[in-house]
Amino acid sequence: MSGKRKLVLYIAMSLDGYIATEDESLDWLFNVEGEGDNGYLEFYETVDTILMGNKTYEWIKKHETREFPYKNKDCYVFTRSSLEDTEDVKFINDNVGSVINELRNQEGRNIWIVGGGELLQFLLKAKLVDVIILIVAPAIIGKGIPLFKKGDYQLDLTLQGTRNFNQFVELRYSVKK
Numbered sequence: 001m002s003g004k005r006k007l008v009l010y011i012a013m014s015l016d017g018y019i020a021t022e023d024e025s026l027d028w029l030f031n032v033e034g035e036g037d038n039g040y041l042e043f044y045e046t047v048d049t050i051l052m053g054n055k056t057y058e059w060i061k062k063h064e065t066r067e068f069p070y071k072n073k074d075c076y077v078f079t080r081s082s083l084e085d086t087e088d089v090k091f092i093n094d095n096v097g098s099v100i101n102e103l104r105n106q107e108g109r110n111i112w113i114v115g116g117g118e119l120l121q122f123l124l125k126a127k128l129v130d131v132i133i134l135i136v137a138p139a140i141i142g143k144g145i146p147l148f149k150k151g152d153y154q155l156d157l158t159l160q161g162t163r164n165f166n167q168f169v170e171l172r173y174s175v176k177k
């Protein structure tokens with residue numbers, strides 16, 4: 001394992017473990033008073049490759065009014081359909097695990113798992129996640145899209161550290177292998 005670059009989940013969630021409401025709103029997150037960019041740029045500089053599920057990609061396309069936010073990174077979107085690559089993203093619909101292992105064996109910075117919960121479930125079951133960084137928002141939303149979907153998997157983690165950015169708490173874990 002050592003020497004390989006890492007797959008890092010970096011994501012914001014509500015205190016009760018959701019990443020969006022059922023209708024995919026993130027208002028509960030965007031309304032929180034943080035501090036500066038809450039460590040975002042510092043993290044962003046540590047990655048050069050980005051993975052996301054197609055629903056997260058659709059959300060970004062619908063809500064991001066400016067240019068695609070990850071323009072200077074290699075961005076891969078996972079889907080079970082056959083979709084044409086764009087200038088911003090490559091779609092992966094086959095051999096997902098082996099594509100990720102290939103990426104991981106390439107030289108480079110770390111790989112950011114943007115989300116969402118469905119892609120994450122696959123990656124956790126496949127034991128492909130190395131680091132988990134959660135930004136916890138001070139909100140309980142009761143229902144929504146869960147970060148950790150129910151499933152047959154269990155991982156043990158080591159707490160590496162915590163920070164807070166005003167109202168946000170950042171939790172950093174490594175995944176025991």
Ligand SMILES: NC(=O)c1ccc[n+]([C@@H]2O[C@H](COP(=O)([O-])OP(=O)(O)OC[C@H]3O[C@@H](n4cnc5c(N)ncnc54)[C@H](OP(=O)(O)O)[C@@H]3O)[C@@H](O)[C@H]2O)c1
Pocket residue numbers: 011012013018019020024025029052053054055056057059078079080081092093096114115116117118119120122145
């Ligand atoms: N709070 C945050 O920081 C944060 C971060 C990221 C996302 N989100 C939110 O999370 C929501 C989306 O999360 P989600 O859990 O519903 O969906 P998701 O994981 O983003 O995307 C699910 C889709 O990804 C594809 N997919 C997933 N696993 C796959 C696999 N093993 N192989 C091939 N394709 C695979 C499928 O696409 P097809 O349907 O095309 O087959 C599936 O429908 C959005 O509302 C987004 O805004 C929040």
